[in-house]
Amino acid sequence: MSTDVLPPTPKSPGVGARRKGNKQHPTLPLSAFTPPNTGTSERFPIAPSPSTLQPEDIIDAHVINASGDLSLWKSETGQTIGGRVRGIVLSLHGAQExxxxxxxxxxxxxxxxxxILAIAVPFKLEDGAPTSPPSYLAVGGSSKPTIVLTSAFTKPSPAAIEALAWALTQNFVVNIDVQSDLHQDGGWEALEDLLTKATASSELKxxxxxxxxxxxxxxxxxxxxKLLTHHTYRSYQSHTASLSLFANLYVNFLPPAWGEPTPKTPAPPASSSEEGKEAEADKAARASIREKNEWKRRIKMYIGHAIEAFGFQxxxxxxxxxALLSGSSPATNAGDWFELARESFAELGIEQDAIDAVFGQNARLVYAAHGESS
Structure with missing residues (x-):
């Protein structure tokens, strides 16, 4: 049994404690999202090169395939992270009950x-707590891989609160895909309402x-x-800070729902004997780099505040x-997303231990600890 332990987490506050007044939360300076100019002092800490900060081991904590077939995922990750993957969490979202x-x-x-470190099976919050759980949800089961639950959330209801409280009481890890409208404060508040009421018991594990x-x-x-001062971004800052106060709550860092596929990792244009084709390839490569850099700047705006709220752990x-977006959103290549995600973290000037935690150790601790205690 591993001697690693999860870091202590703060106690979950009540609604009143979290919503009393408008709390000011720390913000990152704009310099965190852009490199210093050439006039910056030599004493300014130089961020590590994204190419040198690589996670030692990788655990992919969110791989969706309703049939359990990993062939596509392996083909997408083989050249980038395949040799360093030490485990995955396989979600059966979309499978028939x-x-x-x-x-x-x-x-x-x-x-x-x-x-396969864990298998995430569909679990409908709106159905309430199961009265006759299927065998794979048997309490106290010692199944390997570990069984965890994956659910979608749109709005709180007595049934959803009951179902989540039941799952936490039975020591399940519950992955909640947030589908409430996060462009409005009401979407965030609905999520906080669910979490507050479902975690009210002191017996949740x-x-x-x-x-x-x-x-x-x-x-x-x-x-x-404009996003920097937009109400949706301000709301994100405030509500992620509130969510971080819930004990035993983590966040998945996943390809975003931005209506476009994750930019591909630019490859050097192949040399060509024809001058026109070489120029066209070079133009395409430059456009790909610009798109990727734009995504990284936007991603860093969000992960910077997530780090302030939740820490790397x-x-x-x-x-x-x-889950609910994977079937309708543009296809995302797993290898391209890894490179984009890793570079976004690395360019914030973090250390090696933080990269190792986010891309591997945290998932190992969360899912291994669950499996050992069940």
Whole structure:
């Protein structure tokens, strides 16, 4: 059994404690999102090169495939992170309820070159607490891989509160895909209402992992300079700070729901004997680099505040978009997202231990600790 332990988390406050007055939260300076100019003093700390900060080991905490087939994921990650992946969390989102039990058995028994740390099975919050849980949800089960739950959230209800409280009491890890409207304060407040009421008991042992808030849905047509003062960004700052006060709450760092596929990692243009083709390839490469850099600037605006709120210990890297978005959003290449996510963190000037935590160690601690205690 691993001797690693999860870092202590603060006690969950009551509604009144979290909403009393307008609390001012620390903000990052604009210099955190842009490199210093050439006139900056030599004493300014130089951020590590993104190419030198690589996680030692990687655990992909969010891989969605309703059939359990990892062939596409392996083909996308093979050249970038395949050799360093030490485990994944496989989500069966989209699987038919009647097929889940067999899928769990097949995945658990099938040989795989990639260790499956946990299997996330669909769990409908709106159905309330199950009265006769299926065998794969048997309390106290010692199944390997660990069984965790994946749910979607749009609005609080007595049934959803009851279901989440039941899952946490039974020591489950619950991945919640946040589908409430986060462009409005009401969407954030609905999520906080669910969490406040579902975690009111002192007997809760499970953990909650939120998806689709890091980064949150965004409008790419809104320039970054305007986003800085936009009400949606201010709301994100305030509410992530409030969410961080909930005990045992983590966030998945996933491809964002921005209506566009993740920019591809630019490759050097292939040399060509034809001058026209070489110029065209060079033009395409430059456009790809510009697009990627624009995404990184926007992503860093969000992860900077997530780090302030949650610290590095409660952020988990995953390569699949939020569950309900994965079927309708533009396709995202897992390898391209890894490079974009890693570079975004590295360019904030963080240390090696933070990269190792976000891209591997945090998921290992969360899911291994759950498995050992169940």
């Amino acid at each position: 009647s097929d889940i039990e067999k899928l769990v058995q097949d995945v658990a028994s099938a040989p795989s070159s990639t260790p 499970g953990r909650i992992i939120l998806s689709n808030i890091l980064p949150p849905p965004d409008d790419l047509t809104l320039p970054i300079v 409660r952020i988990l890297f995953g390569s699949s978009p939020a």
